[in-house]
Amino acid sequence: MKINHLLPTALIQSKQWLSIIQDCVYPPTCLLCGDEGVSHSDLCQPCKTALPYFQGGCSLCSALMPNAIEITAVCGECQIKPPDFNHTHVSFAYQEPVRHLIHGLKFNSRFVNARLLATLMAEQLRTVTDKPDLLIPVPLHPQRYRERGFNQSIELTRHLSQQLQIPNNLNSCHRTRNNIPQAALGAKQRRRNLHRTFSVQPLTEVQSIAIIDDVMTTGSTVRAIAKAFKHSGVNKIQVWVCARA
Ligand SMILES: [Zn+2]
Ligand SMILES: [Zn+2]
Structure with missing residues (x-):
């Protein structure tokens, strides 16, 4: 039947x-x-x-600012070198059990974790009044993608698109260099490591995007991607990450 x-x-x-x-x-x-x-x-x-819900931070990159009083405060790095994105929404601090759920997805292919994490992100993001036209996942280099078999940011993006009714584009941003893993480097080295790493295709009739990632550490990766999209003509760029270290 x-x-x-x-x-x-x-x-x-x-x-x-x-x-x-x-x-x-x-x-x-x-x-x-x-x-x-x-x-x-x-x-x-x-x-x-x-759950370790994220508590504020820099109004641009969400870096923790323990002594900040105003919600419009901008961290030292963003004051010296303003990012090409307008805002970062972080759902959680990168602590247990969120870390455990992200590790399970990334290293043990637990796709059900992506659905849960995206559902929790979507609950928070539903209240965002400034919805982007398009969601863009942070890409993996093709070699890394083949090794892992999937991209955790794409998994989150697919669920977010479905739950928030915002289209995504999985092919407009490419990682053209297979750099040294960012986790092994300091902040300055991370920026150098990412130089000319991303190429983007121009998005016609798209004014605003949100870049989606699982974990944001120094923000070097999303800064580099935002820069590439800004140069390609996108006016407004947000960053939506599941957790911030
Ligand atoms: Zn429980
Ligand atoms: Zn900042």
């Missing part, structure tokens, strides 16, 4: 169809403690409440 015969036509036509499949494939169970997930998410309420 075809599954179509078991469901009302209106339901099949709606986007709920997708969430029904997802709930069958990944039933909503808390990924952190195994209890029942709340409102179709893979997290229970106590675990959700205990």
Whole structure:
């Protein structure tokens, strides 16, 4: 029997169809403690409440500024070298258990973690009034992509697009050099390492984008991508990251 015969036509036509499949494939169970997930998410309420939600920072790059009083404060680095993006939205501090969920996605291919993390990001981003025209994931170099088999930023982007109803473009930004991994370098070396690393294709009729990444450390990667898009003619650039180290 075809599954179509078991469901009302209106339901099949709606986007709920997708969430029904997802709930069958990944039933909503808390990924952190195994209890029942709340409102179709893979997290229970106590675990959700205990997450390390990100607390403010530089109004441009969200770098932590423990002594800042005003919400419009700009960090020293952004004052010296303003980024080509207008704002960074960070959902979480890069602490446990968020770190555990991101590691599970990146190094153990736990794609269900991407759905959870993107759902949590989308809950926060729904209140953003200045929605971008397009979501752009931070690309991996093709060689790294082949080794890993997927790009965690693309996984987050796909879920965010679906949940926030914002289109994405997975092919407009390419990493043309396979640099030394950024984690092994200091801040100054990171910027040098990324010089001419990204190439972007001009986006016609797109005024604003959001660059999507899993973890932002110094911000060198998203600074380099934003610079490339700004040069290509995009007016307004935001950065949306799951966690900031
Ligand atoms: Zn739980
Ligand atoms: Zn800053």
